[in-house]
Amino acid sequence: MLHESHKTKELKVNDVNLSFSEIYRKPYFPHEHEESIKKANLLLLPFEGMRGFEKPVFPEETMSFYNYIREYENNELIPDICISDQDYHELELHADLITLPLLLLDKVVLPIAIGLITHYLTQKQVARKRDLKVKVNVTVVDGDKSKSLSYEGDVDQFEETVKAASDNLFNS
Amino acid sequence: MNFEEINNYLQNFTGTELRKDIPDLLSHLKKEALDNSDQDLAKNIWCLEQVYIVIAHYLNAFRHLHEKDFFEAWCQLDRAEIELSFLRRHFDYSGNKYNLGIIENHVLQLQKMFPYQYFFSRESVVKKWYCSICNEEISLRKSCGHKVGEIYNGEQCCRVAGDIEFLGIALVTDPFDKYTVIFPKGLDYNYSMLESLMVNFKDPFQIWELSITKKLKVEYEGAGKNRPCICNSGKKYKMCCLKSGNDLYDHYHINFFVDAPTTIIPVSEQFVHTWK
Numbered sequence: 001m002l003h004e005s006h007k008t009k010e011l012k013v014n015d016v017n018l019s020f021s022e023i024y025r026k027p028y029f030p031h032e033h034e035e036s037i038k039k040a041n042l043l044l045l046p047f048e049g050m051r052g053f054e055k056p057v058f059p060e061e062t063m064s065f066y067n068y069i070r071e072y073e074n075n076e077l078i079p080d081i082c083i084s085d086q087d088y089h090e091l092e093l094h095a096d097l098i099t100l101p102l103l104l105l106d107k108v109v110l111p112i113a114i115g116l117i118t119h120y121l122t123q124k125q126v127a128r129k130r131d132l133k134v135k136v137n138v139t140v141v142d143g144d145k146s147k148s149l150s151y152e153g154d155v156d157q158f159e160e161t162v163k164a165a166s167d168n169l170f171n172s
Numbered sequence: 173m174n175f176e177e178i179n180n181y182l183q184n185f186t187g188t189e190l191r192k193d194i195p196d197l198l199s200h201l202k203k204e205a206l207d208n209s210d211q212d213l214a215k216n217i218w219c220l221e222q223v224y225i226v227i228a229h230y231l232n233a234f235r236h237l238h239e240k241d242f243f244e245a246w247c248q249l250d251r252a253e254i255e256l257s258f259l260r261r262h263f264d265y266s267g268n269k270y271n272l273g274i275i276e277n278h279v280l281q282l283q284k285m286f287p288y289q290y291f292f293s294r295e296s297v298v299k300k301w302y303c304s305i306c307n308e309e310i311s312l313r314k315s316c317g318h319k320v321g322e323i324y325n326g327e328q329c330c331r332v333a334g335d336i337e338f339l340g341i342a343l344v345t346d347p348f349d350k351y352t353v354i355f356p357k358g359l360d361y362n363y364s365m366l367e368s369l370m371v372n373f374k375d376p377f378q379i380w381e382l383s384i385t386k387k388l389k390v391e392y393e394g395a396g397k398n399r400p401c402i403c404n405s406g407k408k409y410k411m412c413c414l415k416s417g418n419d420l421y422d423h424y425h426i427n428f429f430v431d432a433p434t435t436i437i438p439v440s441e442q443f444v445h446t447w448k
Contacts, residue, residue: 033313051339053297063301063312063331064320085311090298092333096346128257129276133346 005097005133009153009161013169016148018139023082023104028056030084040080041109042069045102050091056083057091059099065120072116077109098124098134098155107142110166118159125155134158142170173197175217182223183270186377188231194224202326214326215262222259223270226252230275233282234376242363243353246286249279250350258328261321271377281382283350285369285424287361287446290354291347300334309334360448365424368439372428379429384422392419 023029023043030037037043044066046056062081069079081088081101093099098121105113117136125132136151136158147169151162173181178194178201198221205213229252236245256276259265265272301310305324308316310331318329343354355361373380391402392413401412413419428436 051295053337053339057297060298063310066312067315081312083312085313088312091339092294092296092298093342094293094295094348095342095344096348127260129260130280 005135005152007133007153009157010151011161011165012148012150013165014148014150016139016146018104018146018148019141019144020104020106026082028083028087030082030087032084033080037080037082040078041106042077042079042113043104044069044079044081045104046083047091047102053089053091055087055089057089058083058101060090060092060094061098062090062101063088065100068120069116072119074112074116077112077116096132098132100134100136103136103138105138105140107140107170110138110140110170111163113138114159114162114166121155121158131155136162138162140166140170175201175213175220178220182220182227185227186271186375188234188376190224190228190231195221198224206325211325215323218323218326218328219259219263222255222263223272225255226259226272226275227270229255230279231376233279234373237282237366237370237373240363240367242286242361242366243355246283246288246353247351249282253279253283258321262323274377274379278376278380282366284382284384285365287363287365287444288350288353289345289446291344291350292352292354293342293344293347293349294352295339295342297337297339298333298335299337302332302334304328304330304332362445362448364442365444368442369426371439372436381427381429383425383427385425386417386420387423389419389421395419 020038020043023045024034024038028046044058044062046058048056050057066079066081069077072079100117103113121132121134132155133153134151134155137148138151139146139148149162149165151158153161173194178197181191181194198217202214202217202221205211205217229248233245233248233252236242236248252275256272256279268274302308303310303316303318305318305327306316310316318324320329320331322329369380392409395402395409395414397410397414398408401407401409401414403413403418405412409419426439430436
């Protein structure tokens with residue numbers, strides 16, 4: 001999670017081992033919210049081992065993003081965040097770069113997730129009235145396989161870039 | 173002055189110094205509105221307070237630019253931009269109402285003309301958040317109901333960070349806090365671009381436009397694409413500086429839009445470096 005980006009649109013796609021069941025075994029998994037988190041098909045995850053801080057951290061404004069996705073009206077989407085209220089810590093880097101928390105989601109809701117992220121980022125850009133950069137890392141679980149899509153670049157290039165890759169990877 | 177009179181004053185203001193009694197008058201009007209449980213009026217008064225603050229920061233910046241107090245001008249422009257961003261979602265200033273369109277444009281353009289390139293950025297972990305309206309502690313799953321950015325009782329809701337653990341400082345080129353400019357020992361920033369602008373920029377609401385275009389550096393003129401790059405990288409020009417854009421520089425051009433062009437003193441083309 002660096003402070004800034006000079007990229008226009010970069011998308012890296014990798015096969016990864018991350019799955020929902022692996023997240024349920026994480027030390028930070030909040031067992032008091034187990035029931036609701038295990039129903040979720042989109043989970044916000046923290047970064048681990050950032051800047052030597054021993055506990056997992058979320059990027060700044062994750063709470064606002066979490067509230068936004070909870071209020072996003074869609075019957076198929078079941079979002080949640082994988083941390084207890086007490087352990088929720090935000091890492092502030094005070095750079096003019098939007099970094100979203102790690103997203104782990106089921107392939108079925110990927111198009112919805114792309115739409116909601118795009119809408120969230122566009123709102124931010126309109127409010128700031130200047131071009132913004134963003135870093136987004138989405139891990140898509142497709143059966144027993146997972147792929148991570150890491151986007152870094154201009155806010156207004158996000159939707160087109162990730163949607164094209166998503167169509168190519170998951171709908172072909 | 174009542175609300176309408178203050179509104180008209182701010183809407184038609186084109187001077188260099190605002191009346192100093194306006195904030196107190198607005199504060200008094202807001203208290204009256206809240207005593208009458210008139211939330212809409214309290215919100216409208218908050219909007220006028222923000223308009224006043226934005227104009228005041230902008231005028232301060234303009235004054236500091238003329239006094240060649242450039243860093244203070246930079247900080248004032250930053251505040252004007254931030255305060256305007258708070259106002260934007262609640263207030264329609266399309267069509268340059270209250271001159272906010274000119275201010276918004278000039279702030280962004282002036283910022284581009286400063287030589288600052290590197291800044292400090294704070295790294296910290298925030299463990300607790302509070303609501304600025306009700307002071308309640310906010311957690312992920314427990315909210316007080318107040319929404320960030322909305323106006324309650326004539327005040328904008330924001331989150332107040334508490335229990336902060338400082339981790340470090342980073343060097344960045346695009347900070348959120350623009351006042352964190354680095355001033356290296358023994359080096360002086362070169363503000364000649366702003367100094368040239370201020371020769372003609374006499375009225376804070378004067379209209380001018382900055383355009384920035386890419387131009388080829390003199391040393392690359394006539395360079396063959398398949399010839400060795402003149403930066404001595406050992407690569408061909410087309411695979412080196414032509415590809416990376418290192419053969420180009422930013423050309424800043426300012427056009428003033430005035431009724432009497434003869435009042436503008438032309439500035440000849442000059443190369444400006446970050447440092448003196």
